[in-house]
Amino acid sequence: MYAYILRRLLTIIPTLIIASFIVFSLIRLVPGDVIDMMVSQHDIGDAEVTRATLEKAMGLDKPIYIQFGAWLGKIALHGDFGDSLWKGTAVADEILARAPVTFELGLIALTIGLLLALPIGIYSAIRQDTIGDYIGRTVAILGMAIPAFWLGTMIMVYPASWWGWSPSIKLVPFSEDPIGNLKTFLVPGTVLGFALAGVTMRMTRAMMLEVLRQDYIRTAWAKGLKEKVVILRHALKNSLIPVVTLIGLQVPILVGGTIVIEQIFVLPGMGLLMLEAVNQRDYPIIAGVMLFIGLVVLFVNLMVDMSYGWLDPKVRHK
Amino acid sequence: MRENFVTVDHNSDKGSFMTDGTTSATHSRDAAAASSLQTEEGPNNTVVPKARGFTADFFIRLFREKPLGAFGGIIVLILLLTGIFADVLAPFGFNEMSPLNRLKMPSLEHLMGTDQLGRDMLSRIIYGARLSVIVGLAATTLSTIISVFIGVTSGFIGGKFDMYIQRLVDAWMIFPALVMLIVFVSVFGPGMWTIIIILGIQYGIGGSRIIRGATMSTKENMYIRAADSIGASVPRILVRHILPNIMAPIIVIFTTRIAAVILSEATLSFLGLGIPAPAPSWGGMLSGAGRAFMLKAPHLALFPGLALTIVVYGVNIFGDAARDLLDPRLRGGLGSYSGKK
Numbered sequence: 001m002y003a004y005i006l007r008r009l010l011t012i013i014p015t016l017i018i019a020s021f022i023v024f025s026l027i028r029l030v031p032g033d034v035i036d037m038m039v040s041q042h043d044i045g046d047a048e049v050t051r052a053t054l055e056k057a058m059g060l061d062k063p064i065y066i067q068f069g070a071w072l073g074k075i076a077l078h079g080d081f082g083d084s085l086w087k088g089t090a091v092a093d094e095i096l097a098r099a100p101v102t103f104e105l106g107l108i109a110l111t112i113g114l115l116l117a118l119p120i121g122i123y124s125a126i127r128q129d130t131i132g133d134y135i136g137r138t139v140a141i142l143g144m145a146i147p148a149f150w151l152g153t154m155i156m157v158y159p160a161s162w163w164g165w166s167p168s169i170k171l172v173p174f175s176e177d178p179i180g181n182l183k184t185f186l187v188p189g190t191v192l193g194f195a196l197a198g199v200t201m202r203m204t205r206a207m208m209l210e211v212l213r214q215d216y217i218r219t220a221w222a223k224g225l226k227e228k229v230v231i232l233r234h235a236l237k238n239s240l241i242p243v244v245t246l247i248g249l250q251v252p253i254l255v256g257g258t259i260v261i262e263q264i265f266v267l268p269g270m271g272l273l274m275l276e277a278v279n280q281r282d283y284p285i286i287a288g289v290m291l292f293i294g295l296v297v298l299f300v301n302l303m304v305d306m307s308y309g310w311l312d313p314k315v316r317h318k
Numbered sequence: 319m320r321e322n323f324v325t326v327d328h329n330s331d332k333g334s335f336m337t338d339g340t341t342s343a344t345h346s347r348d349a350a351a352a353s354s355l356q357t358e359e360g361p362n363n364t365v366v367p368k369a370r371g372f373t374a375d376f377f378i379r380l381f382r383e384k385p386l387g388a389f390g391g392i393i394v395l396i397l398l399l400t401g402i403f404a405d406v407l408a409p410f411g412f413n414e415m416s417p418l419n420r421l422k423m424p425s426l427e428h429l430m431g432t433d434q435l436g437r438d439m440l441s442r443i444i445y446g447a448r449l450s451v452i453v454g455l456a457a458t459t460l461s462t463i464i465s466v467f468i469g470v471t472s473g474f475i476g477g478k479f480d481m482y483i484q485r486l487v488d489a490w491m492i493f494p495a496l497v498m499l500i501v502f503v504s505v506f507g508p509g510m511w512t513i514i515i516i517l518g519i520q521y522g523i524g525g526s527r528i529i530r531g532a533t534m535s536t537k538e539n540m541y542i543r544a545a546d547s548i549g550a551s552v553p554r555i556l557v558r559h560i561l562p563n564i565m566a567p568i569i570v571i572f573t574t575r576i577a578a579v580i581l582s583e584a585t586l587s588f589l590g591l592g593i594p595a596p597a598p599s600w601g602g603m604l605s606g607a608g609r610a611f612m613l614k615a616p617h618l619a620l621f622p623g624l625a626l627t628i629v630v631y632g633v634n635i636f637g638d639a640a641r642d643l644l645d646p647r648l649r650g651g652l653g654s655y656s657g658k659k
Contacts, residue, residue, distance in 0.1 A: 018489035026501055145631035147581060149588045150623030153604055157612045157619045256496030260585060274497070275589060278504040286501055294492045301492075 008305060012298050017072070023290045024068050027283045081288035086280055091288035094273060099292070101171070102258050102269035105192065108185045109254060109261075110247070112193030113200060118243075120197075121204025126231060128209060136201065143198025148257055152191045152264040171267060188265040192257045196250055203246050207239035214238075240311055248304030251297055379643050387639020393632025400444055401451030410438035412445035412598040421615040430621045433603075434611045439618070442598040443625050449599055450629065453510065454580045457517035461579070462572045464522025469529025470556060470564075474537060484530075490523050499582060503591040510593050513586060517579050525571045532564040539563075566644045573640045577633040584626055600626045 062070075074080040081091035117140075124136035160166040167187035174181040211217065212235055220230045259271030266272075270289055277285035381388045400407060416436035424431040430439035472483040490498075502516040536542070537560070545555050584601030586592035593599045595606060603622040612619045 014485060015489050015492065018485055019492055022489060022493075026505060141631065141635070142627075145634060146627050147584060147601075147623065147630070149585060149601070150604060150619075150626060153609075153612070153619050154623065157616050161613050161616050252492075252494035252497075256494040256585075259496055259500070260589065263589060274500065278500055278591065281504060286504060290493060290497060290501060293494065293497055297492045297494070 005302075005306065008302055012302070015298065016294070019294045020072055020075070020291055021068060023287050023294075024071060027287050028064070075291070081291070082284035084277075084285050085282050091284050094285060095270065095288055095292050098268060098270045098273045101267050102255075102262070102271060104174070105185055105189060105258050105261065105267060105269060106254050108182075108189030109192035109196060109257070112190050113196035114247075116193060116197040117200035118204055121201040122208055122231065122236065124201070124205040125208030125212065126227075136205070140198045140201040140205075143194050143196075143201065145198075146195070148191055148195040149260045149264060151194065152188070152261060155187060155191065156264065167265065184267075188261045188267060192254070192261050195257060196254060199250070200243060200246060203243050204239065207242050208235060211235045211239045237311065241308060244304055244307055244311065248301050251300045255293055255297070376640075376643060380639055384639035384642065386635050387642075390632040390634065390636030390639065393628060394636050397447055397629050397632070398451060401448040404444050404448040408438075408441035408444040410441040412442050413437065413596045414441070421611055421618075423615070424617055431615065431617045433608055433615075433618055439621055442603060443600070443621055446598040446600045446603065446622065446625065447629075449510075449593065449597060450580050450583070450626075453514055453517070453583045453593075454576045454633075457514045457521070457579045457583070458572055458576045460514065460518025461521035461525060461575055462568060464518060465525035465529050465571060466561075466564075466568060468523065468526035469531075470533050470560060472526070473530040473533030474552075474556060474560065476534070476537075480530075487523055487526060495520055495524070495578075495582065496585065499586055500589070500591060503586065508586075508591055508594055510597070513583055513592055517582055520582075521575050521579060525575060528567050528571055529564060532567045533560060536560055536563045570637075570641045570644055573633075573637040577630045577637060580633065581626070581630055 071082075074082070079092050081095070083090055084094060087094075120136045120139060124133045124140075127133050156166060167184075171184050172180045217230060217234055220234045225234075255271075258269060259274065261267070262269045262271040263275060270292070274286060274289045276282075277289070377391075380391060414437060416432070419428070419432050419436040421434055422428055422432040422436075424439075428438050428440065430443060432438055433442070468483065468487070472480045498520050499516055502520070503512065506512045506516065542555060542559055545559050550558075583592055584599065587599040587601035588605045590602075590605055592602060595602065600622040604619060608618050
């Protein structure tokens with residue numbers, strides 16, 4: 001197992017380097033680059049001279065691979081993503097300050113998504129083609145079709161205009177008021193979770209249907225086991241692997257979703273940080289957030305791969 | 319079945335003699351029985367089910383086997399027609415302001431009410447359909463071309479080249495689509511054609527995996543080796559032999575991508591990074607200046623999202639049905655499950 005994890009970690013490294021190169025070159029693609037912006041802001045002396053000085057000061061006069069190496073080296077060795085162009089603060093600090101909000105939102109959304117998807121998906125499968133199944137499938141399709149930003153907007157608008165109620169958007173730290181904190185995340189988390197639940201629900205149902213037709217399920221029934229045991233212990237565990245894979249695949253969607261949800265519910269997470277940075281063309285922050293998200297996605301994929309061993313002994317012994 | 323009926327008729331009588339013992343020859347007159355007998359008659363049988371065109375066959379099967387998919391297809395058709403005939407259908411212009419009629423609730427004159435500038439919401443929704451159709455089709459076409467180009471070259475050439483390209487695709491895919499799109503917009507600035515191009519690139523790279531897989535399995539076929547051995551050039555093999563045989567996955571990624579593309583455009587416009595303001599993008603209508611007025615006039619929030627939901631729903635179920643019909647290999651996880659082994 002350790003050898004496997006080590007091997008996986010090693011294969012991640014080239015992916016990460018290429019990924020950071022993508023980030024680096026995207027940021028360098030900018031037509032009106034940072035220098036232009038600074039030159040136009042500090043309107044002092046000869047533009048060409050200022051330009052050359054600035055380029056030299058920022059190391060932009062060196063060949064691109066040296067710039068890339070220097071940039072990557074700083075990140076890898078010192079965790080230094082550079083400084084924000086506008087606030088002058090370290091990008092790493094900005095990200096660390098915002099990340100907990102995004103993680104909490106993502107975690108709550110994932111939990112709510114699974115709490116919706118697994119029971120409904122299982123129920124749909126074991127009561128295939130009943131009214132309950134049809135309702136479950138309709139909910140799943142709706143979850144996939146309703147855009148999260150619309151659902152979020154509707155929840156902000158309609159209850160407020162009908163009953164004067166709107167979800168609380170005041171964020172209190174978890175350590176001070178855990179319940180108030182969770183309350184703030186409940187509505188945004190549900191909106192995002194509902195969007196994720198659709199796909200997971202369909203996958204759970206499809207896998208359960210397939211597993212329920214296996215011989216070992218018939219054996220379990222023949223032994224006289226209770227439905228609860230057959231479903232939860234024999235069928236569910238065997239249908240979870242593709243579902244877990246799917247959850248891993250959904251993490252990028254989840255991250256995209258948090259950007260939108262943070263914008264609607266004004267939660268100061270990484271998504272909002274990124275949108276602010278995009279509006280101000282604050283490229284070090286954009287690059288930092290991108291790399292950070294990439295790292296998280298890779299890490300989650302690794303965790304998903306490792307969970308196969310726990311779920312499926314056949315994988316473990318290989 | 320119906321069009322075979324007459325030709326099958328006289329054969330079916332003969333057939334019922336051969337299998338005899340069947341209770342009544344009159345029963346065999348019905349087309350189903352006739353066709354089942356017809357298969358027993360072997361290669362001598364001149365009655366071959368009429369070969370329909372690929373497209374006609376697809377739509378007939380869609381309506382017969384996938385009623386829900388056909389329903390989705392109708393939604394798609396309505397969207398297309400609304401987009402094409404927006405000028406005729408819309409009662410007002412999409413940017414036609416009338417300051418006296420600001421924030422009107424839905425009425426007979428304005429079926430979906432008016433917005434904060436007195437623009438007719440129904441007209442904006444209709445023109446929004448046109449925008450969605452243009453962005454959806456253009457970006458999906460571009461993305462499909464990119465997917466096919468990357469997938470076919472990577473899968474066909476193989477070896478080191480394939481490995482490098484795939485690592486690049488790997489690295490690209492760790493960034494969430496929305497994050498990539500936002501960064502692209504920040505680099506190239508918003509605008510309809512920029513959005514189309516970046517959506518095309520983003521989804522094109524993502525979809526190349528499926529095309530690569532299909533190319534690699536097609537490449538192993540004997541006819542490819544045969545073509546190679548008679549001296550066919552690589553471009554000829556690619557165009558005449560590989561491409562026609564990976565048409566099913568190509569159509570599948572095209573149909574299944576449209577919904578994602580339309581939704582992504584709406585999301586970007588919602589975030590203020592999509593198609594700039596006066597254009598009636600459904601996503602854009604939910605954001606920006608209108609947001610401040612939504613508490614007073616909730617219909618501003620209702621209709622654009624409803625239109626978007628219906629379209630995404632329709633395109634999704636149509637795409638699913640198309641995938642099930644065209645490419646059973648891709649049916650697996652996310653598709654509908656027939657319940658039969």
